Structures are given as C-alpha cells and as structure tokens.
Amino acid sequence: MEPEPGPPAQPVVVVFTGLPGTGKSTMADRTAMHLGAPAFSGDWLMGSLKPAAAQLAQLGREAYSRLYHSVLGGLLTRQLLLGQSAVLDCLVTDDVADHWRSTAIAHGAALKVVECVCSDVDLHRSRVEGRVRGIPGWHEIDWSHVERMRGEFPTLTGERLTxxxxxSPDSNFRSVCAYVLGAVGSSP
Structure with missing residues (x-):
C-alpha cells in the first residue's frame, strides 16, 4: 500500500458534509490528524451550546442554523488568519460552502468539500443504530432522525468529492488525500 502524501504547502480548508452515519467524522478526524490541523465538529459545537438551548430555541430554526454556521465560519477564519489549515465536520448547503470558499480564497487558501454518503441503506442504518458517540450535551442520533434530515437538506450541486x-476507510482516505492535495500541492 502506498503511503499518503504529506500535508499541503498552502493552507487548505476541508469541509466534510453528509448525513449522520456516513463516515464524515471519521474522515474529518483522520484528515485533520494528517494535515496537523484542527477538526471543528458541528455536533461538538451543538453539544457545547446545549446549556443555552432554551434561549437558542427562541431564535427559530433558520436563525439557529445561521448562528451555527457563523460560529464554525469564525473558527475557520481564525485558522486562516494564522496561516493554518482547518477541517470542518458539519452539514452544509451550497450557499454556506460558497461563503466559506470565498473566505478561504481571501486568505490564500483552497477549500475542498467532501460529501459522505452510504449507498447501502441497510449498512447505513446499522451504522447509525450501532454507534455511541458520547458527545457531552448532545443526543445520539437514531434512524428516524437521519430520514428526517435526508428530506430537510438539499442535495449539493457544487464541486465536491463524494x-x-x-x-473501505483506507481507500476513502486515499481519495481524500488525492483530492485535497491535487488542488494545493504537497510539502516537500
């Protein structure tokens, strides 16, 4: 098996998106470790906001979504100001990805979107029902939640790796490395 190429020569933002149970957190964490960059997880953010849930619920779903993406975008911008790469693990729409891409470009970085899917419904369901993530303040996701989310989030149309x-996780990770480093080059 060939080793993965080294980290990129310039900062890169890698956004992993997809329904729960499709492997996005696994790939995001592995990519972050490979790049030596932080992985900002939407689920961990939501868990940390849980103490303010009553106040946040008053915002309404759309305003809460804007807040969620704004906080992640702020963390992304901070990394880019430091000249460092970042990995984001969250559901995004094309509009959010485009906004973050503009932010990345303004700071001399590339942005790559990786959409994680699971084409085998039985496998997907077993992955969701069999996992325990243990994120403080955040609930475990069940299959009905995934099915609801499938209907609520629009299909991405922008440039991305699926x-x-x-x-296999190793094969998927090699695809991520090729996709990310193909745009920005790698360090010597």
Missing amino acids: LDAVG
Missing part, C-alpha cells in the same frame, strides 16, 4: 461509506 465518498461512499461502502468503500
């Missing part, structure tokens, strides 16, 4: 959880 990974299928049916593939």
Whole structure:
C-alpha cells in the first residue's frame, strides 16, 4: 500500500458534509490528524451550546442554523488568519460552502468539500443504530432522525468529492488525500 502524501504547502480548508452515519467524522478526524490541523465538529459545537438551548430555541430554526454556521465560519477564519489549515465536520448547503470558499480564497487558501454518503441503506442504518458517540450535551442520533434530515437538506450541486461509506476507510482516505492535495500541492 502506498503511503499518503504529506500535508499541503498552502493552507487548505476541508469541509466534510453528509448525513449522520456516513463516515464524515471519521474522515474529518483522520484528515485533520494528517494535515496537523484542527477538526471543528458541528455536533461538538451543538453539544457545547446545549446549556443555552432554551434561549437558542427562541431564535427559530433558520436563525439557529445561521448562528451555527457563523460560529464554525469564525473558527475557520481564525485558522486562516494564522496561516493554518482547518477541517470542518458539519452539514452544509451550497450557499454556506460558497461563503466559506470565498473566505478561504481571501486568505490564500483552497477549500475542498467532501460529501459522505452510504449507498447501502441497510449498512447505513446499522451504522447509525450501532454507534455511541458520547458527545457531552448532545443526543445520539437514531434512524428516524437521519430520514428526517435526508428530506430537510438539499442535495449539493457544487464541486465536491463524494465518498461512499461502502468503500473501505483506507481507500476513502486515499481519495481524500488525492483530492485535497491535487488542488494545493504537497510539502516537500
């Protein structure tokens, strides 16, 4: 097996998106470790906001979503101001990805979106029902939640790499490395 190429020569933002149970957190964490960059997880952010849930619920779903993406965008911007890469693990729309891409470009970085899917419904369901993430303040996701989310989030249309959880984690990670480093080059 070939080793993965080294980290990129310039900062890169890698956004992992997809429904729960498709492997996005696994790939995001692995990519962050490979790049030596932080992984900012939407689920961990939501768990940390849980103490303010009553006040946040008053915002309404759309305003809460804007707050969620704004906080992640702020963390992203801070990394870019430091000249460092970042990995984001969250659900995004094309509009959010485009906004973050503009932010990355303004700071001399590339932004790559990786959409994680699972084409095998039975496998996807077993992955969701069999996992315990243990995120403080955040609930475990069940299959009905995933099905609801599938209907609520629009399909991405922008440029992205699509990974299928049916593939092996090692093969998917090699695809991520090729996709990310193909745009920005790698360090010597």
